[in-house]
Amino acid sequence: MTASTETPRIQQEQAYYGGTYLFEAEATVVAAGEDENGAWAAVSPNIFHPKGGGQPSDEGTLNGTPVIPSRSEEGLVVLSGAPDNLEAGTAVVCAIDAELRKRHAALHTAGHVLGHLGEARGWQSTGHSHYPGQARLDFSPEGFEAELATPELREAVRAELQEALDAVLARGGAVNATTDAAGHRMVEIEGVNNEPCGGTHVATLADLAQVRVLELKIKRGALKVRYEAEHA
Numbered sequence: 001m002t003a004s005t006e007t008p009r010i011q012q013e014q015a016y017y018g019g020t021y022l023f024e025a026e027a028t029v030v031a032a033g034e035d036e037n038g039a040w041a042a043v044s045p046n047i048f049h050p051k052g053g054g055q056p057s058d059e060g061t062l063n064g065t066p067v068i069p070s071r072s073e074e075g076l077v078v079l080s081g082a083p084d085n086l087e088a089g090t091a092v093v094c095a096i097d098a099e100l101r102k103r104h105a106a107l108h109t110a111g112h113v114l115g116h117l118g119e120a121r122g123w124q125s126t127g128h129s130h131y132p133g134q135a136r137l138d139f140s141p142e143g144f145e146a147e148l149a150t151p152e153l154r155e156a157v158r159a160e161l162q163e164a165l166d167a168v169l170a171r172g173g174a175v176n177a178t179t180d181a182a183g184h185r186m187v188e189i190e191g192v193n194n195e196p197c198g199g200t201h202v203a204t205l206a207d208l209a210q211v212r213v214l215e216l217k218i219k220r221g222a223l224k225v226r227y228e229a230e231h232a
């Protein structure tokens with residue numbers, strides 16, 4: 001490929017990376033078009049978290065019109081359902097559902113802490129979902145069959161996890177995200193861990209409330225740990 005045939009890379013500032021609590025912003029359209037779902041636009045700075053990493057997408061509006069964010073193959077966050085006739089360079093106003101964002105950030109951050117506690121037991125993480133009402137972490141039960149063999153044993157492990165979780169939350173800790181020049185983002189929870197992540201997080205563990213480990217079950221060869229959390 002020669003330089004002359006390359007599409008110039010569109011710059012989009014991901015404001016949601018640093019601004020979990022940035023619920024409204026003025027922005028500029030950096031790309032727009034139409035696909036099978038109708039009109040779409042990409043704006044910068046972008047406050048919308050697209051679905052990814054087990055976290056659902058934000059809901060919100062562009063100039064008052066409801067839009068659904070998703071990540072394009074090129075890596076842009078695009079807003080489907082955007083008003084027609086937007087062009088690159090147009091100034092727009094964006095807003096997201098603040099309560100939903102806070103709920104997603106709380107569930108997601110609690111998932112980091114619980115995942116760390118599972119790994120501290122030696123469990124290997126195999127997946128996660130942070131959707132409200134169905135949040136869970138999956139681990140491989142391999143090598144831990146004995147401690148997970150019966151409902152009573154799993155309940156005892158659940159209680160231990162809850163106790164460890166309560167201790168971490170009582171201690172508290174700041175949550176900080178940093179993105180390097182190459183675009184790799186790391187999220188550090190003070191006193192817990194530091195891991196690559198593209199989601200939204202609360203500012204400190206004190207922002208979490210009603211964090212509960214609900215149930216451990218073995219399903220289709222996976223250990224599934226269901227939990228819930230709210231934003232304080």
Ligand SMILES: [Zn+2]
Pocket residue numbers: 108109112187197198199200201
């Ligand atoms: Zn995260």
